[in-house]
Structure formats: C-alpha cells, structure tokens
Amino acid sequence: TETGKLLYDRAQNLLKMESSLRQDIDACSQNEKDVIRLGVVSSVVCTRAGEWISSFISENGRVRFEITENNTYSLLEKLRGDIIHAALVRTPFPETEFVIHSLAKERMNVVCARGVLAGNVTMKLLAGQPLILYRRWENIVREAFSAIGLEPYVICLCDDARTAVDLAERHAGVSFVPASAAGLVHPERGECFEIADCPIESEIVLVYKKNTFIPESVKLFIEYLLSDSSDMPD
Numbered sequence: 001t002e003t004g005k006l007l008y009d010r011a012q013n014l015l016k017m018e019s020s021l022r023q024d025i026d027a028c029s030q031n032e033k034d035v036i037r038l039g040v041v042s043s044v045v046c047t048r049a050g051e052w053i054s055s056f057i058s059e060n061g062r063v064r065f066e067i068t069e070n071n072t073y074s075l076l077e078k079l080r081g082d083i084i085h086a087a088l089v090r091t092p093f094p095e096t097e098f099v100i101h102s103l104a105k106e107r108m109n110v111v112c113a114r115g116v117l118a119g120n121v122t123m124k125l126l127a128g129q130p131l132i133l134y135r136r137w138e139n140i141v142r143e144a145f146s147a148i149g150l151e152p153y154v155i156c157l158c159d160d161a162r163t164a165v166d167l168a169e170r171h172a173g174v175s176f177v178p179a180s181a182a183g184l185v186h187p188e189r190g191e192c193f194e195i196a197d198c199p200i201e202s203e204i205v206l207v208y209k210k211n212t213f214i215p216e217s218v219k220l221f222i223e224y225l226l227s228d229s230s231d232m233p234d
Contacts, residue, residue, distance in 0.1 A: 016083045034217045039068045039075035039087030043161035044204055047183035048104065049088050056224050063217050071159040073136070079209055085218045086208040090178065092136065098207040101226055106179040108200045111168040111192050121193040123148055130155035130173035132164050137200075141176055144200055165190065178202045 040049045045067070053065060068078060072089040079087055079098065088103070110121055117125075127150040133141055135157040145152045155173045158164055162184055164175035169190035177184075182192040206225055208214065214222075 013081060013083070017081050034062045035064050035066060035215070036086075036218050036221055037066045037068070037084040038221075039070065039078055039084040039089070041072055041075065041087075041089050041161070042069055043090065043178050043181040043184070044088055045069050047180040048204065052088075052225060052228070056221055059224075060217075060220065063221075073159075076207070079207065082209075082212070085214065086206060086222065088204060088206055091203040091205060092140070097210070099210055101206045101222075102203050103206055103225060104204045106202050106204065108176050108195055108198050108202065109179050109182060109192050110174050110195055111165050111177055111181070111185055111190055112174040113169050113171045114189060114191055116171070116174065117191070117193055120196055122196050123198060124150060126174065126195065127152055129153070132156045132158065132167050132173045132175040134161075134164065134176070135159055137176065140200060144198065147199075148197075176200075178204075180204070 038053075053067075057063060057065070068075065068084055070078070072093055075084065075087040075089055076093060076098070078084045110117070110126060112129075117129075123145060127145060131141070131152050131154050133154055133156070136159075138154065138157060142152060142154075156167060158167070161177055161181040164177055165181060165184045167173065168175040169186060177192075179194075185192050206222065208218075208222070
C-alpha cells in the first residue's frame with residue numbers, strides 16, 4: 001500500500017541515519033576517522049568529481065570514500081539527515097541552510113544523437129528542436145528563450161544528467177546539460193555542442209551542514225577542494 005511504502009522509505013532513512021551516527025561516533029573516537037561520505041550529482045561524478053576524488057586519494061592513501069550518487073535535491077535531503085558528510089551539487093537551489101563553496105562555473109551545452117545537429121548551435125536553432133530539460137531548470141531555460149522572443153518546445157523533463165543524455169542519444173530530443181556532463185556522452189551514439197549565445201550558467205558547489213560535526217578526513221577533503229578551486233578551469 002502507499003502507507004506501507006511511506007513507512008518502508010522512512011524506515012530505510014532511519015536505518016541509514018543510525019549507521020551514519022555510528023560512523024560519526026567512531027570517527028570521534030578515531031576508529032573511522034578516514035571515512036568520507038560524499039554525495040555527488042551524476043553530471044560531475046564521472047568527470048570533475050572523479051578527478052578531484054582520485055587526486056585526493058593519491059595524496060591521502062588511508063582515506064576511504066563512500067559515494068552516494070543522486071540529483072541535487074535528493075543529496076541535500078541526505079545532508080539534512082546526516083546520511084552524508086558533504087556533497088558536490090549544482091546550482092540553482094535554496095542556499096540558506098548550508099555552508100556553500102563555489103568550485104567551478106560552467107556554460108550549458110546541448111547533447112543529441114549523432115547527425116541531428118551540426119555547426120554553430122544557437123538558441124534560435126534549438127527553439128525548433130524537441131528539448132529535454134532538468135526539471136528544476138525548466139523556468140530558467142524558458143526565461144532565456146523568452147528574453148529573445150522565442151518559445152521552446154519541451155518534450156521531456158527529468159532530474160538526472162544520465163537520463164537526459166541517454167534519451168538524447170536515443171533520438172528522443174536534444175538535451176540541455178552542463179558542460180562537464182559531456183563526459184557522459186557515448187561518442188558512437190551522441191554528440192555534444194556548445195550553445196553560442198546561451199546565457200545560462202551552472203555552478204558546481206561543495207555543500208555541508210552548518211554547526212555540525214565534521215570528521216578530520218572530511219575537513220582535509222574540503223581544504224583540498226578549496227585550495228585547488230582557484231586553479232580549476234571554468
């Protein structure tokens with residue numbers, strides 16, 4: 001039943017919170033001080049996040065990561081419940097309750113099946129294509145088209161970069177994605193293009209809770225990301 005499903009989902013979260021609490025207690029007593037529970041959005045997990053995590057591991061061999069992959073809003077909810085220590089997510093989202101550090105800014109790209117688009121891709125050209133959008137960016141994208149007097153044809157809304165890329169590669173439409181999501185494209189199936197006149201930018205940010213316990217290993221990782229962020233290309 002729906003009631004049973006709700007109870008099951010809440011119980012799963014409670015069990016995860018209990019496990020996370022035990023790990024934090026162990027971390028305080030130095031038994032689990034090298035564990036980092038990190039949330040990562042799909043559009044960066046196989047690209048920039050992979051680079052940052054692997055580089056950190058190479059310099060801190062004792063550390064162990066537990067990575068949770070999900071969309072931004074789901075990861076923020078896991079932060080609230082102390083299931084993860086920190087998360088690498090994308091703007092936009094409500095920014096009042098977390099500590100937020102900007103790591104990189106990216107322009108939007110478009111992904112399509114091979115041969116669908118070619119040459120200079122513009123907003124005007126995309127207004128004539130069936131679009132696949134992240135649900136939370138729908139209004140932002142519509143406003144960008146409206147500002148130049150165009151009305152987009154949105155055929156699908158989704159919450160995950162992997163879904164957006166996969167549907168585009170299957171000829172369902174063309175997907176608006178951040179530049180780093182190009183790493184999710186299969187070259188034999190899809191192509192990624194810059195949008196010459198798109199004004200939309202997305203930021204990759206590091207977030208964690210205010211006034212909460214942070215293990216030493218997590219503090220080291222935060223410091224590592226912030227010290228490197230000035231050298232990261234946009």
